[in-house]
Amino acid sequence: xxxxxxxxxxxxxxxxxxxxxxxxxxxxxxxxxxxxxxxxxxxxxxxxxxxxxxxxxxxxxxxxxxxxxxxxxxxxxxxxxxxxxxxxxxxxxxxxxxxxxxxxxxxxxxxxxxxxxxxxxxxxxxxxxxxxxxxxxxxxxxxxxxxxxxxxxxxxxxxxxxxxxxxxxxxxxxxxxxxxxxxxxxxxxxxxxxxxxxxxxxxxxxxxxxxxxxxxxxxxxxxxxxxxxxxxxxxxxxxxxxxxxxxxxxxxxxxxxxxxxxxxxxxxxxxxxxxxxxxxxxxxxxxxxxxxxxxxxxxxxxxxx
Numbered sequence: 001x002x003x004x005x006x007x008x009x010x011x012x013x014x015x016x017x018x019x020x021x022x023x024x025x026x027x028x029x030x031x032x033x034x035x036x037x038x039x040x041x042x043x044x045x046x047x048x049x050x051x052x053x054x055x056x057x058x059x060x061x062x063x064x065x066x067x068x069x070x071x072x073x074x075x076x077x078x079x080x081x082x083x084x085x086x087x088x089x090x091x092x093x094x095x096x097x098x099x100x101x102x103x104x105x106x107x108x109x110x111x112x113x114x115x116x117x118x119x120x121x122x123x124x125x126x127x128x129x130x131x132x133x134x135x136x137x138x139x140x141x142x143x144x145x146x147x148x149x150x151x152x153x154x155x156x157x158x159x160x161x162x163x164x165x166x167x168x169x170x171x172x173x174x175x176x177x178x179x180x181x182x183x184x185x186x187x188x189x190x191x192x193x194x195x196x197x198x199x200x201x202x203x204x205x206x207x208x209x210x211x212x213x214x215x216x217x218x219x220x221x222x223x224x225x226x227x228x229x230x231x232x233x234x235x236x237x238x239x240x241x242x243x244x245x246x247x248x249x250x251x252x253x254x255x256x257x258x259x260x261x262x263x264x265x266x267x268x269x270x271x272x273x274x275x276x277x278x279x280x281x282x283x284x285x286x287x288x289x290x291x292x293x294x295x296x297x298x299x300x301x302x303x304x305x
Contacts, residue, residue: 055274062269076274083271084260086278089253094282096239096249097232100168104175104228105183105221111176112183113209117192127184130177138174142241145170149242162244170238175228182227186220187213222293226286233283250279 054062056072080086115123149160160166190213198208214221232249239249248256254275287294 051273051276054270055277057270059268059270062273063267076268076270077278080257080271080275080278083268084253084257084275086250086253086257086275089248089250090279090282092243092247093233093250096164096167096247097171097229099164100171100232101175101225101228103168104172104179105224107172107176108179108183108224109209109214109217109221111180112187113213115180115184116187117195130180133173133177138237141173142237145238146241161242162247164247167232167238167242167247167249170242171228171232171235174231175224179224179228182224183217183220186217190216219293222290226290226294229286230283254279 053067053072055076056074057067058071058073058075061067061071114120115127145166146161149166152158153160194212194216195208198212199205203211234251235249236251236255239252240255243249243252254272257275258272
């Protein structure tokens, strides 16, 4: 708790008491903290600022390496929408990544609840399996998944590759294990007395999960949702195999836009930078909206053993 105190030895045997909320000040002096914050700010802000500045600079000036604040404008942001199908790629990515992450979190909650509330045979083996799944490189699963989907298409005469569901299920194979571990760590901190009180008042086990556990686990669910969402948002490998021109994601659209611009002989660096800025905005907004839940969810989950 923040009210607890720790003793730190001083000169001549003197000891000083610091509260845990002041412990970072003990571990890192104020001058050193200022230097660390300044360095991290430069490392983060400079690349982002350069990207935004290039997105406002005409293509020919960027290609020549000349930058002038007098020629900045939004022409690149206007032209990029017609140069590449960014709008459709953005929509497809939101649908695919959003659906995969939302379903992953719900499946993970239904898995984490019995893992933290009941003792049963195979429980520990299941948890270890989740860890093992995180160690499997994604590149090793592309060919087997493609072969399985092709066999299903041929056998059942259905169209799978190029639709939403294969890529959504693929992202879930990465999102569910990670989300389950996050929720297992968080649900261990939720007292069982609350659920027992709900059961005494007439709630069923599912009712206690929905009315008591679900609201309390919301911070961890938001953390799991964001991490699972980033899996689909940043992916290029699986999207390049399991999507087509009607379902291609934003990452594939940017890749095709970049390769096309270079093959024409006149790279449109300004438009590429503007497209990169636009593709970054949804994730930044997601982090800003979920910031409060991200901090609380990660902080509480990190305290569990």
